[in-house]
Amino acid sequence: MKVNFLKIIIFSFVIFFLLIFWLGxxxxxxYNTKNLIGHRxxxxxxxxIHNNDLIxxxxxxxxxxxxxxxxxxxxxxxxxxxxxxxxxxxxxKNVKILGINFKDKKxxxxxxxxxxxxxxxxxxxxxxxxxxxxxxxxxxxxxxxxNKELNIIKKIxxxxxxxxxxxxxxxxx
Amino acid sequence: MTLRKIIIIYFFLFxxxxxxxxxxxxxxxxxxxxxxxCQGQSIxxxxxxFASTIKLVxxxxxxxxxxxxxxxxxxxxKYGEWIVYQPSFNKGTILLxxxxxxxxxxxxxxxxxIIRKSKKxxxx
Amino acid sequence: MLSNxxxxxxxxxxxxxxxxxxxxxxxxxxxxQLIKKRIYNLSLFQTTFTILSFFTLILGFIYSDFSIVNVYxxxxxxxxxxxxxxxxxxxxEGSLLLWINILVLFSYxxxxxxxxxxxxxxxxxxxxxxxxxxxxxxxxxLNSNPFSSIYPVPLxxxxxxxxxxxxxxxxxxxxxxxxxxxxxxxxxxxxxxxLSEYNGKQFxxxxxxxxxxxxxxxxxxxxVGSIWAYYELGWGGFWFWDPVENASLLPxxxxxALMHSIMxxxxxxxxxxxxxxxxxxxxxxxxxxxxxxxxxILNSVHTFASDPSRGLYILFFLSLMIFTSLIIFFKKRKxxxxxxxSNSKETFILANNWFMVFFLATxxxxxxxxxxxxxxxxxxxxxxxxFYNIVIIPLVIPFLILMTLGPKFxxxxxxxxxxxxxxYVLLGAIIINLxxxxxxxxxxxxxxxxxxxxxxxxxxxxxxAKKSIKNKKRFEYxxxxxxxxxxxxxxxxxxxxxxxxxxxxxxxxGETKILNNYExxxxxxxxxxxxxxKSVVGEFKITELKKKNIQYLNPExxxxxxxxxxxxxxxxxxxxxxxxxxxxxxxxxxxxxNIKFQNKPFMIWIWISAFMIALGGFVQLLQKKNES
Numbered sequence: 001m002k003v004n005f006l007k008i009i010i011f012s013f014v015i016f017f018l019l020i021f022w023l024g025x026x027x028x029x030x031y032n033t034k035n036l037i038g039h040r041x042x043x044x045x046x047x048x049i050h051n052n053d054l055i056x057x058x059x060x061x062x063x064x065x066x067x068x069x070x071x072x073x074x075x076x077x078x079x080x081x082x083x084x085x086x087x088x089x090x091x092x093k094n095v096k097i098l099g100i101n102f103k104d105k106k107x108x109x110x111x112x113x114x115x116x117x118x119x120x121x122x123x124x125x126x127x128x129x130x131x132x133x134x135x136x137x138x139x140x141x142x143x144x145x146x147n148k149e150l151n152i153i154k155k156i157x158x159x160x161x162x163x164x165x166x167x168x169x170x171x172x173x
Numbered sequence: 174m175t176l177r178k179i180i181i182i183y184f185f186l187f188x189x190x191x192x193x194x195x196x197x198x199x200x201x202x203x204x205x206x207x208x209x210x211c212q213g214q215s216i217x218x219x220x221x222x223f224a225s226t227i228k229l230v231x232x233x234x235x236x237x238x239x240x241x242x243x244x245x246x247x248x249x250x251k252y253g254e255w256i257v258y259q260p261s262f263n264k265g266t267i268l269l270x271x272x273x274x275x276x277x278x279x280x281x282x283x284x285x286x287i288i289r290k291s292k293k294x295x296x297x
Numbered sequence: 298m299l300s301n302x303x304x305x306x307x308x309x310x311x312x313x314x315x316x317x318x319x320x321x322x323x324x325x326x327x328x329x330q331l332i333k334k335r336i337y338n339l340s341l342f343q344t345t346f347t348i349l350s351f352f353t354l355i356l357g358f359i360y361s362d363f364s365i366v367n368v369y370x371x372x373x374x375x376x377x378x379x380x381x382x383x384x385x386x387x388x389x390e391g392s393l394l395l396w397i398n399i400l401v402l403f404s405y406x407x408x409x410x411x412x413x414x415x416x417x418x419x420x421x422x423x424x425x426x427x428x429x430x431x432x433x434x435x436x437x438x439l440n441s442n443p444f445s446s447i448y449p450v451p452l453x454x455x456x457x458x459x460x461x462x463x464x465x466x467x468x469x470x471x472x473x474x475x476x477x478x479x480x481x482x483x484x485x486x487x488x489x490x491x492l493s494e495y496n497g498k499q500f501x502x503x504x505x506x507x508x509x510x511x512x513x514x515x516x517x518x519x520x521v522g523s524i525w526a527y528y529e530l531g532w533g534g535f536w537f538w539d540p541v542e543n544a545s546l547l548p549x550x551x552x553x554a555l556m557h558s559i560m561x562x563x564x565x566x567x568x569x570x571x572x573x574x575x576x577x578x579x580x581x582x583x584x585x586x587x588x589x590x591x592x593x594i595l596n597s598v599h600t601f602a603s604d605p606s607r608g609l610y611i612l613f614f615l616s617l618m619i620f621t622s623l624i625i626f627f628k629k630r631k632x633x634x635x636x637x638x639s640n641s642k643e644t645f646i647l648a649n650n651w652f653m654v655f656f657l658a659t660x661x662x663x664x665x666x667x668x669x670x671x672x673x674x675x676x677x678x679x680x681x682x683x684f685y686n687i688v689i690i691p692l693v694i695p696f697l698i699l700m701t702l703g704p705k706f707x708x709x710x711x712x713x714x715x716x717x718x719x720x721y722v723l724l725g726a727i728i729i730n731l732x733x734x735x736x737x738x739x740x741x742x743x744x745x746x747x748x749x750x751x752x753x754x755x756x757x758x759x760x761x762a763k764k765s766i767k768n769k770k771r772f773e774y775x776x777x778x779x780x781x782x783x784x785x786x787x788x789x790x791x792x793x794x795x796x797x798x799x800x801x802x803x804x805x806x807g808e809t810k811i812l813n814n815y816e817x818x819x820x821x822x823x824x825x826x827x828x829x830x831k832s833v834v835g836e837f838k839i840t841e842l843k844k845k846n847i848q849y850l851n852p853e854x855x856x857x858x859x860x861x862x863x864x865x866x867x868x869x870x871x872x873x874x875x876x877x878x879x880x881x882x883x884x885x886x887x888x889x890x891n892i893k894f895q896n897k898p899f900m901i902w903i904w905i906s907a908f909m910i911a912l913g914g915f916v917q918l919l920q921k922k923n924e925s
Contacts, residue, residue: 003627007627011623014619014620014623018612018615018616018619018671020668020669020673021588021594021612021668022609022612023672024594024668024671024672025592025593025605025608025609025612026605027238027594027671027672036251053714070369074886103222103885104886114677128226128229129222129226129229129232129235130226130229132226133226133227133230133248133251134251135251136251136252138209138210138223139222139223196667197411197622197799199801200799200800200801201799202567204682205681205683207679210794213539213540214532214538215532215681217799217801217893218530218534220865220882220891222885225543225884225891231884253677254677254679255667255677255678255679256679256682257679258679258680258681258682258684259681259683259684259687260666260678260679260680260684262518265433265670265674265676266666266670266678267664267679268666269662269666269680269684270688271504272658273655273658273659273662273688274688276654276655276658277309277651277655277658277692279497280651280654280655281651284644284647284648284651287647288635288644290635291636294635294636
């Protein structure tokens, strides 16, 4: 009797383990983006790239939605996603775009914007990259969509593609 | 005699050791943080961009006087639990911390029972 | 052409496995005491073809035959010859072929070296081993064929990862596989033993050498892997509790437990069921480890390129193995009566197994927990070195003490007086150590206790060694060597951990960094062009402030062309007392270089201790041959 009970327990354990392994195979192992959605972004204060002003989160409260986009002149995928940023700036008046220039030189960034177009309502500089950590980013390009209350609605890791572009438009109607 | 020889060797061993460098806690923190874009390396070991940025942030916070728990809490709030190699102690990880000891105690119990049973066998 | 030859050979191996299983099964039913010559021949052919197939793949790499997909993906004409050959097993498909080679070789060797054992037992072992072989060969053919061909034939290969071009890493897989895969034979033998209702003591004698061989190779394999990680990976550590490292450690704990329990089974014909469970668990752990490493389910520096279909197949195979062994075990097990004296060697061996199971369980739980949590609750956690250190270290202390006391007890009963005398002397030694440690160190409680316990074991083993040599008790040498090695390993790791000095800072060319004990001057950067890489060499002058001696260290950043990779080569000066360790990486888009400078005491002794542990097992292996 006791042995039968033991057998059942052992077999159940084994089946449980193998099941978890099987399910684990199907899981995606990549970055975890969900942990920040719904959270408020931290307060920040970054120097503007254009003048001596400081850009802070207070300014963003005036916008319906803000898309915070991390970019750099030396970043190749940033060039590819740039067209979508320009489209968003033109098509959607609800969304303002804040560009954060990550580990870059001012001259190069301004040159980049003059050549590829400037979709940004504000551009802040983050020369040592420390601000990116405040926003919980891993690298560039990355974009964070926030609302008027400064809560994160969507986080995009990597360049914005067509599908994400359409989703941004949908979320910011 | 042998004992005396061995003690002298020990004495010798320890004279070559050195005092700690400035801020060993910094390295301890670096080692406890995971480089999120690497395949299984700590911030201390990684040469990636992300790692060097995190190192700067940690340095800043230490200069501000934050404790290591505060630094961990800050980074966890940004990146989630998995940025820290030492799992925290909450209801999600209770099993993790207790199961090994539970198994240890269970094992000890089994051995104890076996020995007691074999003593009974002997008596019979 | 090589591709065709290889594929044919693999099909031959498959057919031979089926033939062997069929013939062996028929043979079991007959009443002959001797096994028909045919089965020996089939097994010999199988071994020959398997070795030939591996040789064929090696030839493909040597001659850069890029019509073979595997060679194309993992080699390059500019690769040095030694690494072309090592490339054969440095990839998933090739290493699988190596697995099969070891499975087949051990199958044959077990057959011919166990002629004094029961026929049914040997035949069942052969059958189940061949089921394992069949499983792996089918996996190879369906999913991971190293001989699949590509047309048109590419002109150049994709190259091997430069990090893998290292002598230690070249021999690390074969060594480890003899450990991992070697335990397959006693997995099969355990099932065979249950089915043929073989006598426990005879069973122990039949598998003893195989357990020793797999244990020695596993120990050496893990050590070589750590040495490689230390010298090549540039972080100055040698063990990270990375899932792949853990996967190699899990079988090690099981085999170590088995090494001890087998003694009880042999000498006292007891613990039969437990030995069977250990035999089954070891290979199950090996295959589980393979699953974790090759399926992509885990995130690690070491993983092969991952592929979920591989994972599915291995999982399926693993499930078959576990269910088959469980069903057979439960169906045919016999109740066992335990007859232990509480102060006998058996009890201490049980204690060893108890601790080994704990260590194994901890490492298993730590490795699997993130997977389980992620699947069940979608939360991602990391379980890293701090977890393992916190959970395991406290229990290493009683483990070391039991390890020291255990051998003192005799098999059935021990005189208590003899024991008290020894303890008394050693307790004195412990007190002296405590005194010394408080003079020189400022450790925490656990560090102190560990070093004391380790010293206890070391002292005791040295005194034991003197006594054994005097009394010419040869059979004790292996145990003393291994236990002494283990004590030294814990001791040196403990000191290394406490007194390692690690620094991390940014420096520009021409700058000097002043630390407590050292002064580092970043002299210059030199650029060199080598055969298949370009290297940026940093020239550093390091002055030790107290002793005023000067060392020059040159860490490198290597830029490889095929495939385009960046590696960081540490500059290491190994001395008897410590290693100086320097790595340099450039901080992107700046003039700064990130420097990691470390002083690590007694590193060489850590390697020596680890090899010493294996040496003990090797000595025991040789002894057995002398006795019989």
